Amino acid sequence: MSQFFDLHNDLLTSNENKRKYIEENSSSKMVLALWTTKIKYPVAAMKKAVEVFGGSQNVFFAFEDLHFLNERNLEEVLELPLVYCTFAWKDENVVAGGHKSHKGLTAFGKKAVKAFSEKGVRICTSHLNERSFYAVLDMGIKCINSHCGLKQFHYHSRNLTDEQVRLLIRNNGIIGLTPVAEFLKDEHDMKRATVKDFANLIDIFVQNYGIGNLAIGTDFFGVEPLVDLSNYNDFHSLSELLEKRGYTKKDIQKIFFDNANTLVC
Numbered sequence: 001m002s003q004f005f006d007l008h009n010d011l012l013t014s015n016e017n018k019r020k021y022i023e024e025n026s027s028s029k030m031v032l033a034l035w036t037t038k039i040k041y042p043v044a045a046m047k048k049a050v051e052v053f054g055g056s057q058n059v060f061f062a063f064e065d066l067h068f069l070n071e072r073n074l075e076e077v078l079e080l081p082l083v084y085c086t087f088a089w090k091d092e093n094v095v096a097g098g099h100k101s102h103k104g105l106t107a108f109g110k111k112a113v114k115a116f117s118e119k120g121v122r123i124c125t126s127h128l129n130e131r132s133f134y135a136v137l138d139m140g141i142k143c144i145n146s147h148c149g150l151k152q153f154h155y156h157s158r159n160l161t162d163e164q165v166r167l168l169i170r171n172n173g174i175i176g177l178t179p180v181a182e183f184l185k186d187e188h189d190m191k192r193a194t195v196k197d198f199a200n201l202i203d204i205f206v207q208n209y210g211i212g213n214l215a216i217g218t219d220f221f222g223v224e225p226l227v228d229l230s231n232y233n234d235f236h237s238l239s240e241l242l243e244k245r246g247y248t249k250k251d252i253q254k255i256f257f258d259n260a261n262t263l264v265c
Helices: 015-024 041-055 074-078 107-118 130-138 164-171 186-192 194-207 232-244 249-261
Strands: 005-010 029-034 059-064 082-086 120-126 141-150 175-177 214-216
Touching: 005 120, 005 141, 005 249, 015 029, 015 175, 029 082, 041 059, 059 164, 074 107, 074 141, 082 194, 082 214, 107 120, 120 175, 130 164, 130 249, 141 164, 164 175, 175 194, 194 214, 194 232, 232 249
Parallel strands: 005 029, 029 059, 059 082, 082 120, 120 141, 141 175, 175 214
Antiparallel strands: none
16 A cells, blocks of 8 residues: 555544654655544644644644634634644534534534635534534535445444435535444444445445545544554555455545545645
8 A cells, every 4th residue: 555645543642653654654644633522722732733743744633623612712723734623523512513412503613614614624524413514514615524434334423324425525525434343333243343344335435426535534543443454554455355346446546545635735
């Protein structure tokens, strides 16, 4: 695997592993997403991360959960080198409703959507409930979904419906499928989730929506990975599986790198 673009890697965890991968794979890229839900000073933490990793040309940054955003710090946040922001996590906050809540996009949330969009920062719809999702899409700005699954493959509140996928694609949004067991299998069967299940998920996406908007957001270090897809080297086995199913090397290059790379080039 010569190039890989990880649309969502968890920041602040396993930093030595990330640093080693970044140094050894200069042609690959990753978005380091700062999960802020339990962080006391998210803006300071992001500034520190930029100091530590910002010297690498193949590293980009994102916030996951804007619960801390307010009128006073909005301009400061807008000055950070962000490629996208995920507005919520599980619960509702000052800007939007997470996938376990019912709150929609707030008035301040709409202001934030517009402000980030004007700065060229994508709005990531991961973790949003459907009410907030549709409110964001109705604003007509550029969106992505950095890490998710498909409800037609397996029902989970974090997975996207067919209509949501089609709206994102109509919006020219990139969708990062993620190899997370609970997005692929029922709770009692999660430990049996494998790279083959993830290949099946990719197949379902391509058969229904084509290959042009598909990427991968691993959420590595943020969740428990699949037993046989737990690090970047394991993507060789996924590549081999896809080739056996008829995917060309060009197809795999699009999924693994090219499509996501359109966000930063």
